[in-house]
Amino acid sequence: MIDSLSDCYGESESDDERGELVSSFWYLITGLSFLVAIVNFSIAVLRRTEPMVALARGLAGAVSLVAGIGIIVGNKGRVRGRRPIGAKIMSFWGI
Numbered sequence: 706m707i708d709s710l711s712d713c714y715g716e717s718e719s720d721d722e723r724g725e726l727v728s729s730f731w732y733l734i735t736g737l738s739f740l741v742a743i744v745n746f747s748i749a750v751l752r753r754t755e756p757m758v759a760l761a762r763g764l765a766g767a768v769s770l771v772a773g774i775g776i777i778v779g780n781k782g783r784v785r786g787r788r789p790i791g792a793k794i795m796s797f798w799g800i
Contacts, residue, residue: 731776731780734776735773735776735777738769738770738772738773738776739769739770739773741765741766741769742766742767742769742770742773743766744766745762745763745765745766745769746762746763746766748762749762749763749766
């Protein structure tokens with residue numbers, strides 16, 4: 706089965722190179738998720754005099770935090786030899 710377009714042309718990357726790229730991508734996305742959560746929680750605290758704004762920012766921070774935690778848990782619980790769906794999509798498009 707062909708996992709990526711580069712496999713079609715015989716220019717397959719090694720699993721180590723692909724794994725490093727995927728790891729870097731997930732680190733970046735997870736870090737961004739936590740940064741967005743911190744910013745949203747900070748704005749919620751600063752705007753606590755406006756309840757709707759604080760509520761919206763608090764919910765946005767919670768969603769960002771859950772996304773980051775979900776990525777970490779998903780990557781830790783991964784079975785050896787299987788890649789998450791995001792990694793499969795990225796490798797198909799050559800990212």
